[in-house]
Amino acid sequence: MSDISELYQQVILDHNKKPRNFRKLESANREQEGYNPLCGDQLTLYLEMDGKVIKDIGFQGSGCAISKASASMMTAAVKGKTKDEAEVLFDEFHRMVKGELDPEKEENHLGRLTILSGVREYPARVKCASLSWHTLHAALENKDEAVSTE
Amino acid sequence: MQAQHEIENAMPAASDKLNIESIRRDFPILNLKVHGRQLVYLDNAATTQKPQVVLDAIQRYYTEQNSNVHRGVHYLSQLATREYEGARVKIQRFINAAESHEVIFTHGATEGINLIASSYGRKFVHEGDEVIISAMEHHSNIVPWQMLCEQVGAKLRIIPINEKGELLIDDLEAMINARTRLIALVHLSNALGTINPVKRVIDIAHSHDVPVLLDGAQATSHLKIDVQELDCDFYVFSGHKVCGPTGIGVLYGKSQWLESMPPFMGGGDMISSVSFEKTTYNSLPYKFEAGTPNIEGAIGLGVALDYLTGIGIDRIAEYENELLDYATEVIGSIPGVKLIGTAREKSSVLSFTLENIHPHDIGTILDQEGIAIRAGHHCAQPVMKFFNVPATARASFSFYNTKQEIDTLAEGIQRVIEVFG
Ligand SMILES: Cc1ncc(COP(=O)(O)O)c(C=O)c1O
Numbered sequence: 209m210s211d212i213s214e215l216y217q218q219v220i221l222d223h224n225k226k227p228r229n230f231r232k233l234e235s236a237n238r239e240q241e242g243y244n245p246l247c248g249d250q251l252t253l254y255l256e257m258d259g260k261v262i263k264d265i266g267f268q269g270s271g272c273a274i275s276k277a278s279a280s281m282m283t284a285a286v287k288g289k290t291k292d293e294a295e296v297l298f299d300e301f302h303r304m305v306k307g308e309l310d311p312e313k314e315e316n317h318l319g320r321l322t323i324l325s326g327v328r329e330y331p332a333r334v335k336c337a338s339l340s341w342h343t344l345h346a347a348l349e350n351k352d353e354a355v356s357t358e
Numbered sequence: 359m360q361a362q363h364e365i366e367n368a369m370p371a372a373s374d375k376l377n378i379e380s381i382r383r384d385f386p387i388l389n390l391k392v393h394g395r396q397l398v399y400l401d402n403a404a405t406t407q408k409p410q411v412v413l414d415a416i417q418r419y420y421t422e423q424n425s426n427v428h429r430g431v432h433y434l435s436q437l438a439t440r441e442y443e444g445a446r447v448k449i450q451r452f453i454n455a456a457e458s459h460e461v462i463f464t465h466g467a468t469e470g471i472n473l474i475a476s477s478y479g480r481k482f483v484h485e486g487d488e489v490i491i492s493a494m495e496h497h498s499n500i501v502p503w504q505m506l507c508e509q510v511g512a513k514l515r516i517i518p519i520n521e522k523g524e525l526l527i528d529d530l531e532a533m534i535n536a537r538t539r540l541i542a543l544v545h546l547s548n549a550l551g552t553i554n555p556v557k558r559v560i561d562i563a564h565s566h567d568v569p570v571l572l573d574g575a576q577a578t579s580h581l582k583i584d585v586q587e588l589d590c591d592f593y594v595f596s597g598h599k600v601c602g603p604t605g606i607g608v609l610y611g612k613s614q615w616l617e618s619m620p621p622f623m624g625g626g627d628m629i630s631s632v633s634f635e636k637t638t639y640n641s642l643p644y645k646f647e648a649g650t651p652n653i654e655g656a657i658g659l660g661v662a663l664d665y666l667t668g669i670g671i672d673r674i675a676e677y678e679n680e681l682l683d684y685a686t687e688v689i690g691s692i693p694g695v696k697l698i699g700t701a702r703e704k705s706s707v708l709s710f711t712l713e714n715i716h717p718h719d720i721g722t723i724l725d726q727e728g729i730a731i732r733a734g735h736h737c738a739q740p741v742m743k744f745f746n747v748p749a750t751a752r753a754s755f756s757f758y759n760t761k762q763e764i765d766t767l768a769e770g771i772q773r774v775i776e777v778f779g
Pocket of ligand 1: 403499573
């Protein structure tokens with residue numbers, strides 16, 4: 209079994225304590241809710257889209273360290289990216305935390321997001337790490353319904 | 359007999375204290391290693407572990423007794439029927455019901471509540487009527503009533519709680535009126551550990567001719583239940599929370615109510631005759647037991663209750679209170695820990711939060727130490743909302759737990775604090 213400190217790495221703890229882009233975006237033209245009913249995590253994602261580009265992004269909500277850090281790192285990663293680039297990251301991230309993509313062996317665009325790869329050892333926590341990404345995916349698809357990880 | 363032997367083992371001679379070491383030997387799973395650590399199982403409110411006698415009973419059923427009940431003239435069917443009905447009588451004695459046909463087998467507390475909401479509800483709850491529950495209910499004692507109220511146009515009313523997690527019983531009197539059809543109340547709260555003053559609630563309700571259903575899912579393993587003394591109209595619990603198997607539960611109902619209620623499900627066993635023109639229903643308890651029941655579950659539950667009785671519910675309660683007091687002291691004094699649910703009358707459940715650390719993270723880190731607790735909303739989201747927390751961490755105790763395990767929990771919590779720096 210892997211050491212708990214591989215899951216709770218310093219970078220993750222730091223994002224949890226001081227989440228980036230943790231604010232309501234006044235300029236947002238898209239807003240999306242996400243829930244993880246199992247643990248009560250809740251997240252609101254704000255997007256300012258400029259055509260196909262994510263010009264600005266912010267989030268608010270409450271959740272565990274993994275979900276908060278993941279949301280924080282996600283906003284940092286997708287800001288300035290196009291919708292299509294963000295969707296590629298969503299797909300790769302999702303596969304990484306489910307253990308279907310090994311970022312050390314396969315080519316990917318994840319960059320610093322690979323810090324969250326430790327989650328794959330904790331199946332109960334995969335949902336925590338992917339909540340923000342599912343919410344982003346829904347926002348980009350412009351779905352009206354709130355996202356639930358169930 | 360093995361069962362007898364193990365029960366005696368649990369009783370040290372000439373002492374009133376439980377012999378925990380001996381009791382722990384009755385539960386094989388407690389020896390398990392988890393992530394290389396000795397398992398510390400503190401999630402008993404979710405489900406309890408099963409003693410060897412229960413496992414043996416299930417094994418014996420399938421190797422020596424398996425057959426369908428109530429429908430065969432052959433040897434095995436009669437044997438299985440005798441065991442199944444024998445279990446009903448054990449349960450009757452355990453909760454001190456007046457009649458064994460007041461004991462209905464269900465698949466758990468949830469089904470019991472749904473049965474009453476559906477059957478009693480259809481017969482007695484109409485448009486404009488009211489059903490009363492409390493602010494500390496498990497979702498399974500909220501949602502069936504919401505569904506019923508929506509269906510018939512009735513109103514759901516909620517007895518509030520205070521910041522300790524105690525029922526504001528004085529508000530109840532004002533809430534009851536001529537349209538009140540039922541009060542459904544949790545006996546012992548799974549999220550807070552509060553023991554409700556159910557006897558007083560029942561007395562108040564009965565003075566207005568309102569029946570009371572108690573959700574005993576948690577209470578049954580920690581408190582002595584006497585349905586006649588309580589004078590409750592309905593009582594439900596789950597086998598898996600009283601050291602019995604999953605998939606079996608009990609609905610107790612006073613005969614006069616059960617007689618007056620329509621069946622819940624239709625099918626085999628619940629009829630006395632069927633034609634395409636007219637079907638007549640079977641008598642109690644079979645009217646409410648459609649289809650082939652969970653036979654080994656009922657038998658296993660009977661054995662589990664015998665096991666608890668052998669140790670003595672009063673001694674179990676006393677020891678568990680000692681554990682809870684110890685845990686409240688040891689865990690409650692860790693800086694940053696906030697206890698959620700501090701009722702004066704409390705049992706077996708320690709719900710808490712840790713400053714700036716989410717319960718889910720606490721749960722994962724403790725799990726790595728071999729410690730099983732529950733992290734989440736405990737199927738009681740309105741309770742979480744009342745205390746303004748998204749979730750809590752919950753350690754819940756059983757009589758096979760020890761003070762050393764609580765010390766291990768305390769060390770685990772220190773480790774969580776360390777990880778989060
Ligand atoms: C107070 C309470 N009521 C009802 C239930 C539902 O029990 P079951 O899921 O066994 O039907 C539970 C289980 O957690 C409970 O704690």
